[in-house]
Every structure is written in structure tokens, then in C-alpha cells.
Amino acid sequence: MLVLAATPIGNLGDATVRLVDALRTATVVAAEDTRVTQRLLAGLKVENRPRLVSLNEHNERERIAELLAIAADTDVLVLSDAGMPTVSDPGYRLVTAAVEADVRVTVLPGASAVPTALAVSGLPTDRFAFEGFPPRRPAERRALLAELAREPRTLVFFESPQRLGDLLADLAGAFGAERRVAVCRELTKLHEEVVRGTAAELAAWAADGVRGEIVVVVEGAAPVEVSAEDAIAQVLALVASGTRLKEASAEVAEATGLSRRELYEAALRRR
Template sequence: MLILAATPIGNLGDATVRLVEALGSARIIASEDTRVTLKLLNALGVENRPRLISLNDHNETAKAAELVALAAEEDVLVLSDAGMPVVSDPGFHLVEAAAAAGVRVTALPGPSAVLTALAVSGLPTDRFTFEGFLPRKGGERTAALRALARERRTMVFFESPNRLAAALQDVAAQLGADRRVVVCRELTKFYEEVRRGTAAELAEWAEGGVRGEICVVIEGAAALSIDLDTGVEQVLELVSDGVRLKDASAAIAEETGLGRRDLYEAALRRK
């Protein structure tokens, strides 16, 4: 089978018993960086030296068939450098190929920077979305944030410390200077820091320079306070752009808090 194993995101003490056992018995490990895997084996005192196969963003598509064929015959352990493979790390195409080939896929759960940042943020956790890294280029980043302006779920991002200040400035410009933001730095490590504030406040703070691994958690947008008639107008605008009435009603309901069925039936009467 294919075994996705979560590795520590900073503190080695977070390595699970199941991870250590799997590392100790694995004959084949596909990992994002084989050098990091060797360091992990040494740090955890694992003497096993399995066959290591590099699996990264550049070779995953080419390697998928080979690894699936191996996993059909014996267990293949899949690791990223930190956290859970597949989640903003290599592994998706491999899992997709394994599923298509009928090869069993399982996981050894463990540390996750996304869930750790969300949990300590103090922002709503009942509904959230993980958006990965924001685009590097300013124009593309602005467009991505503008598309998320009405997202009501809490949003979690990864960000480079070198781009953090610029990204937070764009968050303030596109989502609002007063939007609540939490920057989590070096999670589970000795210098862990969780800094909370508005987008504008944290953009100013980040101007001084920030180091380490960064997760950014952003408050979702508040529901719009509009009446049903206005909501129906917005639904019909989407319909005129080619969106199906059902989908348009669901989208406006999500943004405004109005009832999806109410919007659908009122728009249907207006068509």
C-alpha cells in the first residue's frame, strides 16, 4: 500500500510512535528531500536505512507510475519535509494515480502546520479554507485576494518571511485594514510566536523583518446586511453572466446569509 506519514513541523518530540515504527520497518521511502529524511532518521535514532526515492514538485508526475507499481507489491512510505504529504507538498499526483490503479492509500496522521495555526489563532474554526501560498507577484496576489474578499470562512495561508510585509499590505488593501489577522511563526519550535492584530497593524509590524516558517490566518468576511430584493438582484446578475440559477442562489446565500431557497424561489419568479 501507499502510506502517507506526517513528520514533525519543528519539534522532534511531535514524531508519533507510529511514524517511528514505520521508519524503522520501511523498505522504500519516497520523500520530498532525501537528505532531510536521512537527518530525520538520525535525529529519531532510527537505524534502518531503506531505499530512498526523491519525490518532489519537479519529478512527481514522472515518478508516480513507478511508485504505484512498487506500492502494488509492497508498502511505500511517503514523506514531505515537514507535516502531512499532499497538503501544499508533493503527493497529490501520486495518490491520484494510486487510487486510479486500485492501490490502497492510508495515512499516519500527525503534525499539521495548517491545523496548528488555525487552532491557536483565536479565529473561528468551525469552517475554514486552506489557500496554500499566495502568488509571488504583486498583481496576481492582489487578484487572488480580491477573489477572496467575500469569503466568510476563516482562511489559512503559508507565506515566505521575505514576502510577508507586502502580502499583509495587500490583505489590508483588498480585504480591509481592520480585518483580523494572525501571524504564526516557527510553530512548535523554541522561538514560536503568535501575533494577532488587524491587517494594517501586522503589515506595519512585518516591515521590520520577520524570520522563520510562517502561517497566516485571516478572519472571514462578515455576512452582508442586505434585504431579499437586493439579494435577488445579485443572483440575477450572476445568472446574466451565465451562472446557473441554483449555483448563483447558493453563492449569494453564502455571501449574505440570506436563505438559498428564498433567493432561488424569488429569483425564479422574477425571471
């Protein structure tokens, strides 16, 4: 079977007992970067030397058939450089192909930057959406942020330190200068830092550059204060423009915080 295993995101002390046991017994490891995996083995004092197969964003499609053939006879341990494979890291296509081929897939849970940053951010954790790395091109990034401006869930992004200042400036422009943000830097490492403030404040803080691995957590949009009558009118306007009633009700409910079912039923009565 395929065994997806989370690796430490910084501090080797976060390696689970199950990960160490798996590394000690593995015969084949599909690794995002084989050099990083070799350092992991050395750091955890694992003497086993499994066969290392490179599995990264550039070769994942080509490796699928080979790895599934191996998994038919023995377990294949799948590792990314840090955190959980498939989460903004290689492995998703391999898992999809394994499911289609009826190859068993299991997980050794452990460290992940997304829930770690979310937990320490001080922002709501009951509902959140992970957006991965935003587009590098400014126009594409701003277009994405414009789409997310009314998203009520807490948002989590990965970003490179070189582009962090630009992202925060665009967040302030799209979401409003006062939207609360937490920048989590070097999580679990020696120089761990969490900087909290408004989008405008953190854009100014990051303008001269920031170093390290970055996770950005952004407060969700507050519900728009609107009367039930106005909300129903918005639903009907969307329907008139070609949106299905179910989708129109859901869209307005998400933006206003009103009940989707009640909006649907009220709009249905007035059609």
C-alpha cells in the same frame, strides 16, 4: 500500498508512535528531500536504513510509475519535509495515480501546520479554507485576494518570511485594514510566536522583515447587511447576465448570509 505519513513540523517530540514504527520497518521511503529524511531518522534514533527515493515538485511525474511498481510488492512510505504529504507538498499526483491504478493508499496522521495555526489563531475554526502559498507576483497575488475578499470562511495561507510584509499589505488593501489576522511563526519550535492584530497593524509589524516558517490565518468576511428584497434583486441581475439560477442564488447567499434555498425559490417565483 502507499502510506502517507505526517512528520513533525518542528518539534521532534510530535512524531507519533506509528510514524516511528513505520520508519523502523520501512524498506522504501519516498522523501521530499532525502537529506531531511536522513536527519529525521537520526533525530528519532531509528537505526533502519530504508531505500530513499526522491519525490519532489520537480520529479514527481517521472517517479510515479516506479513507485507504483514498488507498491505492488511492498509498502512505500511517503514523507514530506514537514507535515502531511500532498498538503502544499509533493504526493498529490502520486496518490491520484495510485487511486486510478487501484493501489491502496492509507495515512498515518500527525502534525500539520494548517490546523495547528488555525487552532492557536483565536479566529473562527468552524469553517475554513486553505489557500496554500499565494502567487509571488504582486499583480497575481492582488487579483487572488480580490477574489477572496468576500469569502466568509477563515482563510489559511503559507508564506515565505521575505514576502510576508507584502502579503499583509495587500491583505489590508483587499480585505480592509481592520480585518483580523494572526501570523503564526515557527510553530512547535523553540521560538514559536503568534502575533495577532488587524491587517494594517501586522503589515506594519512585518514591514522590516520576519524570520522563520510562516502561516497566516485571516478572519473571514462578515456577511453583507442587505434586505431580502435587495438580495433577490441581485440574484435576478446575475441570472439576467447569464449566470444559472442555482449558482446565482449560492453566490448571493454566500455574500449575504441569507438562505440559498429561500433565495432560489423567491427568485424562481419572480422570473
